[in-house]
Amino acid sequence: MGEGARRFADHPLRTAALHEVHARPFHMIAAPRLVLHYAFMTDAGEADAARARLAELCRRNGLAIPASDARHHVVPLLGGFLRWESHAEFTTYSWDAPRGAGPLPAETPFGEAFEPPGPLMVQARLDLVDDLRPPAEILAGFDPGSLAASQAAGGRALIATDFRSDGDGFTRLLIVDRGLGPQEAGPLAQRLLETETYRVLAMLGLPEAQRLQPEVRRIEEQLVADTARFRSAGGFASNRALLDDLTALAADLEAGAAESAFRFGASRAYAEIVSLRLNAMDEHPLEGYSSFTAFLARRMAPAMRTCATLENRQQDLSRKLARAAALLRARVDVELSQQNRALLDSMNKRARLQLRLQQTVEGLSVAAVSYYVVGLVGHLAEGAPLLGLHVEPTTIEALAVVPVALAVWFLVRRIRRHHSDGAGEE
Structure with a gap:
């Protein structure tokens, strides 16, 4: 616009909205390359402490310091890049460098002096290599029982993992460059690491569902028993006691639903992200091997269905308890009205x-x-x-x-x- 363009007052969130599209950008890498990746579960306080420690590391090494409200930060380090990202409930550290790079500073997640911000959830190693050997020879080091391998990026890359931890605790991921350009290798590596991260986080909903299943089953059985009592119950005292039982069941159910709502919602979101990342990698099956999509669908889909089923059972059970309590409350009100009428007649x-x-x-x-x-x-x-x-x-x-x-x-x-x-x- 010309020099006479008017300047208007910005919305408080305008800058954040404009910059969000540029958040967590891909960067170009080329084979051979090593990427180490960690994800730690953190709350808001732990994430802030991790940002402060990263700022101190950058300050000592003469690197750019993250802003006080930054949620991602990338700095060059020893010929590679150290990437820090803060998410809703976890914090990640990634370091990529050419093979044979020197040791990183001890305060990084890859050194002995590092203080983890929270419990470790994901630990992965990704190797980007040039290798023209047949796939069977390249993949010989993986566990064939859980191996997933596919072609990606229109056949210009081979990706593989067995989703198992090696002797150092790393889940090994492999990208074989078959004609990738640096502008394709970087996004592919990041998407593969995100797939590994989010598929682990998505599975956190399964233990929660398994923990709640016995309690939900108990409430269902008790509701059946209370419904039978409701059909044959007579008298104000028995109906009032039955109403108290239903109210207690509803309180137990709502407490469990409130505890699990975030976890089930997060697992659902993470599973959707995994699906999006797999689609973005333009994956195609490799003859003789299970693809990433097929393998994860076979392993993750039952877990996600278990979470969804339990969540639906909670919602359905909540509606049934509400209806039963409403009917019983109506009966109690009628009986109470009859008692009040009899009392008024006696008073008259x-x-x-x-x-x-x-x-x-x-x-x-x-x-x-x-x-x-x-x-x-x-x-x-x-x-x-x-x-x-x-x-x-x-x-x-x-x-x-x-x-x-x-x-x-x-x-x-x-x-x-x-x-x-x-x-x-x-």
């Missing part, structure tokens, strides 16, 4: 009995109060002669019974109505 009966008792007490209280009031009237009548009245007290008492009883009854009723209205307002 007690309220009616209490009302009757109250009315009876009120009637007796009217009679008792009237009796005492009439008695007071009779005592007053005894004092009538003092006022010049000659009336029999008994006559006055008899005449006062009905008016007094009515007055007391009216007063008691008014007091009860007043309390009833006050309770209603509250």
Whole structure:
């Protein structure tokens, strides 16, 4: 663009997105070449520590230092290249150099003073050679029982491995140059090492599946038993206990699923990467030998299916437990509603009995109060002669019974109505 091009504010992730396409670039190599490759399982802290140690190594040897947030770094070293890469859960070190190169610094993974950032997972040695001998002679040093050999790069290379560790602990990989150019040999070597790395990491899901299988089987069997109990269960207490059992089973299942979710997802992703790398190598079968694709499909596919099957069983079992718990919870709610209704009916009966008792007490209280009031009237009548009245007290008492009883009854009723209205307002 011209000098007058406008400059806009960059998105915070723009630089990272632009540079990601250039991450982990291939570099050109030519036969004869030796590549040593390590992969260590690391968490975020261990990966940061590995980056710091690599920076110190580069500083002491006058090499470019990785950035504080770098996830890959390549430096020239002793006629070859030292490559460091940090991934989500592992860190890799690779060193390639012409055969016969001198010893690497002791602080590298290939020296005695190296401090591994985590447990070792992959250790591979790749040899890129020129060899015009027949394949049978070239491959004689591999285990024929697990040998995989193919043509790659349109027939311009022969690749082979037996996926076994040698006496030094390395898995041996071989590339025979049959017309490769340096721009093809580098990518092919890197893809072959990535295939070895990711096929090992993909297999980590199998032990996790094998560990969880007995627990999933136990939950399945317990669900069958609880379902049978659910069909014949009666009463609130038994249904409530059954609901507690189902809830405990669901908690156990979800705990196992949460623990294994990352591992199964990672294994699935790694297996897909292996497939992509094999396709990128343009592999073709070599007569008389199993190809990489066929060998790994025969070994990896059952393991990946085991992981996928267990993951599906977990998901299916989770849905079944949720449905069973929902049905049982509905039954418990219905039974609880019935109990509440019976309790309300009992409370209503007690309220009616209490009302009757109250009315009876009120009637007796009217009679008792009237009796005492009439008695007071009779005592007053005894004092009538003092006022010049000659009336029999008994006559006055008899005449006062009905008016007094009515007055007391009216007063008691008014007091009860007043309390009833006050309770209603509250």
